[in-house]
Amino acid sequence: MNISEKEWMVLNALWKTNGAELGVLVEELYKETGWNRNTVLTYLTRMETKGLVRINKEVTPHIYCAMIDRESCQKKERHSFLNRVYSGSAGDLIAAFLKEEPISQEEREKLRKILDNMEV
DSSP states (O other): OOOOHHHHHHHHHHHHHTSEEHHHHHHHHHHHHOOOHHHHHHHHHHHHHTTSEEEETTSSSOEEEESSOHHHHHHHHHHHHHHHHHTTOHHHHHHHHHHHSOOOHHHHHHHHHHHHHSOO
C-alpha cells in the first residue's frame, strides 16, 4: 500500500494521540500543516477507504484510530524504498549513506556488531 507524505502526517497524529476525536486531530495537525477541520476530515475519510484509518461512529464525537501500527508502516516504507531506489540491495543503500554522512566510532561499532551477528 502506498502512503503519501500527507497521509504519513495524519498517521503520525493518530499514533501520537493514540486515536482521537476530530477536534483533537485538527489541533494536532494544524501545528504542522495549517489544515482546517474539513481538510483533516477529508484525509481521514479517504484513509478509511484505503484501510488506514478506522472511524468509530458508535460514539459521539467519532473517534479516529490508525488501522496499521507505526512499525509496520515503517517496515513497508523501507522495503518499498529499498526496492525502488536501490533495486533491493541493502548493501548499496548503506554504502550510499555512509559515503554521504559520517558516523561516529560508536555507530561504527554498533554497525559492525549488527553485521557480525547477522546470519548470512
